[in-house]
Amino acid sequence: QQLQKRFARVEGGKLISVYFNQKACSACPSRPLCTAGKEKRIRRWEHEAVLDAMERRLQAMPEAMAVRPCTVEHVFGTIKGWMGATHFRTRGLKHVATEASLAILAYNMKRAIAVAGVASTLKAIAG
Structure with a gap:
């Protein structure tokens, strides 16, 4: 039943x-x-x-968690280091989400510049 x-x-x-x-x-x-x-x-x-x-997908692919340290943990560690390795400076979910989004955007911009170069990145931003 x-x-x-x-x-x-x-x-x-x-x-x-x-x-x-x-x-x-x-x-x-x-x-x-x-x-x-x-x-x-x-x-x-x-x-x-x-x-x-998500649990079913993880059970079907247990090796996916082994890839995680190589892919995302370094990114989070880098961002945490930039932010002072302590805590968010704002309060409230909306403000913390904004702060995290800005930190992730800054990381992605820095990676784009490192991979493609300043000129290519500025050209892509300009459209």
């Missing part, structure tokens, strides 16, 4: 849906291992399917 959505509420800024099926749980021989209540409540974040899909 399928679980029935009973209610949803916002917790910590996230929409959490609560599902349970009392009929299936009451007939289940494993219920004492699962829950002490009448039914097991399953709580799911509205975007949890995205996390599940």
Whole structure:
């Protein structure tokens, strides 16, 4: 049987849906291992399917995490070094996201200049 959505509420800024099926749980021989209540409540974040899909992709390609240190960790380390290796200077998600975006833009510009040269980069920016 399928679980029935009973209610949803916002917790910590996230929409959490609560599902349970009392009929299936009451007939289940494993219920004492699962829950002490009448039914097991399953709580799911509205975007949890995205996390599940990512987990499936990772299980299908475990070598992907081995590539990560070679590709992105150096970038984050470099940006962190530029920023003083401590913390963001702004407060609030909107401001921190802007600060991070500017740091990433600066990193990408510096890499473009290093790879293509100043003249080619300026020509590409000008269109």
